[in-house]
Amino acid sequence: MTNDTSAPAKATANPPDQATRTGDAPVLELRSLRREYHGTAVVEGVDLELRDGEFFSFIGPSGCGKTTTLRMIAGLEDATSGQILLSGKDVTKVPAHRRNVHTVFQSYALFPHLTVAENIAFGLREQKRPGQEIRDRVSRMMELVELTGRQNARPRELSGGMQQRVALARSLVLDPAVLLLDEPLGALDLRLRRQMQLLLKTVQQEVGITFVYVTHDQEEAFSMSDRVGVMNAGELVQVGAPRDVYERPATRFVADFVGAVNQLPARVLGRSGNTVEADVALFGRVRVPAAGEIGTEALCVVRPEVPALGPADGAGPGCLVTDVSFEGPQTSLGLRTADGIALTIVVPSHSLSRDLAVGDAVTVSVREDNLWLIAA
Amino acid sequence: MSSVRKRHSFSTAVLAAVLVLFYAPILVVAVNALNQDDTLNSWGGGTLRWFRQILADGRVRGDFGTSALIAAATTILSVAIALTTVLAARRLPHGGRTAFNMITYARLMLPEVVTAVGLFLLFRRFGIEMGLVPVIIGHTLFCSAYATVVVQARYAAVSGRFSEAAADLGAGPWRTFRRVTLPLLAPALVVAGLLSFTFSFDDVVSSVFLSGSSVETLPMLMMGMIRQRVTPEVNAIAVAVMTITFVVVALVVAATNVRAAGGVRSSRDGATDDE
Numbered sequence: 001m002t003n004d005t006s007a008p009a010k011a012t013a014n015p016p017d018q019a020t021r022t023g024d025a026p027v028l029e030l031r032s033l034r035r036e037y038h039g040t041a042v043v044e045g046v047d048l049e050l051r052d053g054e055f056f057s058f059i060g061p062s063g064c065g066k067t068t069t070l071r072m073i074a075g076l077e078d079a080t081s082g083q084i085l086l087s088g089k090d091v092t093k094v095p096a097h098r099r100n101v102h103t104v105f106q107s108y109a110l111f112p113h114l115t116v117a118e119n120i121a122f123g124l125r126e127q128k129r130p131g132q133e134i135r136d137r138v139s140r141m142m143e144l145v146e147l148t149g150r151q152n153a154r155p156r157e158l159s160g161g162m163q164q165r166v167a168l169a170r171s172l173v174l175d176p177a178v179l180l181l182d183e184p185l186g187a188l189d190l191r192l193r194r195q196m197q198l199l200l201k202t203v204q205q206e207v208g209i210t211f212v213y214v215t216h217d218q219e220e221a222f223s224m225s226d227r228v229g230v231m232n233a234g235e236l237v238q239v240g241a242p243r244d245v246y247e248r249p250a251t252r253f254v255a256d257f258v259g260a261v262n263q264l265p266a267r268v269l270g271r272s273g274n275t276v277e278a279d280v281a282l283f284g285r286v287r288v289p290a291a292g293e294i295g296t297e298a299l300c301v302v303r304p305e306v307p308a309l310g311p312a313d314g315a316g317p318g319c320l321v322t323d324v325s326f327e328g329p330q331t332s333l334g335l336r337t338a339d340g341i342a343l344t345i346v347v348p349s350h351s352l353s354r355d356l357a358v359g360d361a362v363t364v365s366v367r368e369d370n371l372w373l374i375a376a
Numbered sequence: 377m378s379s380v381r382k383r384h385s386f387s388t389a390v391l392a393a394v395l396v397l398f399y400a401p402i403l404v405v406a407v408n409a410l411n412q413d414d415t416l417n418s419w420g421g422g423t424l425r426w427f428r429q430i431l432a433d434g435r436v437r438g439d440f441g442t443s444a445l446i447a448a449a450t451t452i453l454s455v456a457i458a459l460t461t462v463l464a465a466r467r468l469p470h471g472g473r474t475a476f477n478m479i480t481y482a483r484l485m486l487p488e489v490v491t492a493v494g495l496f497l498l499f500r501r502f503g504i505e506m507g508l509v510p511v512i513i514g515h516t517l518f519c520s521a522y523a524t525v526v527v528q529a530r531y532a533a534v535s536g537r538f539s540e541a542a543a544d545l546g547a548g549p550w551r552t553f554r555r556v557t558l559p560l561l562a563p564a565l566v567v568a569g570l571l572s573f574t575f576s577f578d579d580v581v582s583s584v585f586l587s588g589s590s591v592e593t594l595p596m597l598m599m600g601m602i603r604q605r606v607t608p609e610v611n612a613i614a615v616a617v618m619t620i621t622f623v624v625v626a627l628v629v630a631a632t633n634v635r636a637a638g639g640v641r642s643s644r645d646g647a648t649d650d651e
Contacts, residue, residue: 109537170545
């Protein structure tokens with residue numbers, strides 16, 4: 001192995017200097033990225049640009065191509081066509097061990113024959129760093145992920161959450177241009193997941209490294225990310241801030257995936273600017289915001305928290321309560337109109353009368369600008 | 377309650393029978409190795425006479441050396457073949473890997489006498505004289521198959537994600553092999569080596585066919601001795617071999633544990649996968 005200070009090929013393994021960090025080029029750029037197996041595309045036409053320091057999440061159901069995309073960025077999988085650029089440099093053909101991109105694997109893949117400290121030092125030793133520097137950086141990293149004191153433990157002696165943090169530290173210590181995380185919290189229980197989500201977010205803000213996160217849990221992605229990208233069948237369907245994706249899903253698939261349970265049939269009557277005049281089942285003629293491409297037949301997304309509940313003689317269409325599910329801070333209600341249209345709504349539990357029961361008559365009302373129209 | 381106890385006592389009885397069948401012959405051999413009385417029918421008092429006798433016997437010493445040499449060569453060849461073929465098989469297409477596995481298992485399943493005769497005829501056909509090298513080749517033929525199965529099983533458990541993680545952290549293919557794959561395979565290599573050594577050391581069939589007139593191994597000598605009558609010397613040889621085997625295995629186990637304590641690697645890491 002050559003000393004990396006003299007080998008240009010290894011230069012990217014150094015901590016990126018300010019020039020490459022703050023240059024005009026996005027820290028990571030994907031151009032029409034495509035991957036096929038035996039003639040079937042599993043990732044197709046993915047275009048993406050990431051800002052430096054961004055927390056970006058790929059979300060989508062299993063098999064949508066998000067992990068394959070991540071593995072192509074890491075260099076663990078070859079792109080069939082398209083380009084991957086790191087800080088403006090094409091790395092599509094650069095092997096994994098020469099890319100300044102590191103991964104936290106779903107299975108952690110901690111080396112069982114090495115101690116925690118040796119695991120974290122693994123990449124630094126590949127870079128031929130001096131011993132003192134390695135020790136300093138490892139101990140600083142162990143502090144950051146709250147593992148101080150466990151440096152001589154073996155991975156198998158640690159709990160799942162601790163192993164997770166070793167995996168994070170092992171990649172983070174190399175100061176990657178982009179840190180990839182492949183469903184890193186998938187194996188943890190709910191309480192630990194929340195803790196780790198907070199830790200990840202804190203760490204990311206502290207080190208300022210660009211995170212690319214893969215998960216099938218949209219809530220997890222929403223709570224941590226600056227932007228999310230929804231993938232379906234190998235294609236990146238929508239990219240945007242979590243709230244935009246949640247409130248303005250571009251397609252029916254995204255709407256389903258982000259939990260828009262109520263999709264009422266609608267007929268588009270006319271368009272002006274960003275809003276559309278439509279005849280929506282249950283709510284009648286409304287003027288609502290709409291997704292870009294939309295025909296005459298459309299679906300009106302009514303997010304469960306949007307409808308307000310009123311008394312039987314209140315304003316808005318009347319329904320019967322078909323289900324009351326108390327979920328702690330919120331209560332989920334199943335409603336049905338006389339025409340047989342079903343709605344699921346969520347209301348803060350404290351705002352609900354304790355007497356509300358299945359079979360009660362209620363009314364619902366919505367603010368038009370909280371509705372959203374997508375193509376059917 | 378009583379049926380539970382009955383089943384319990386039945387399994388205990390089976391276990392006891394197995395242990396007796398397993399260890400009784402060893403005990404008989406060990407006792408008779410120390411028996412003054414050379415008829416092997418009665419106890420004539422303890423002695424180390426037979427051990428002194430085999431130590432003084434140049435033929436026994438020579439054959440022991442031959443067997444150890446053959447076993448050592450077989451071990452090195454078998455482990456090397458196992459490691460290189462397992463690593464190479466990963467690059468084969470699916471059909472090639474199936475063929476590789478079938479060839480490996482065929483070597484395990486074919487009666488040894490078949491491969492021994494086959495090799496004998498082959499060497500004769502090419503005018504190669506029987507002796508040390510043909511015996512080593514014969515032993516390596518089946519020992520390497522056992523070694524391959526052991527190494528392959530371990531490789532399947534450690535390949536993939538660990539090498540990927542190493543590559544992801546900046547280790548090139550050779551460094552990944554040195555720092556990750558090889559250490560993780562080490563326990564399997566040790567086990568494969570021990571198996572190869574043992575199987576080679578006590579092999580009779582291949583040795584008989586391939587040794588020619590100039591080479592004699594220890595098991596061949598013992599077979600010859602028993603053919604006339606079971607002598608106390610045979611018992612003493614058996615006990616000596618058993619003791620040596622035990623010491624070697626104990627040393628290997630101790631060595632791996634000592635290294636684990638030193639923080640290099642642990643034999644338990646080898647036996648069990650993490651997660």
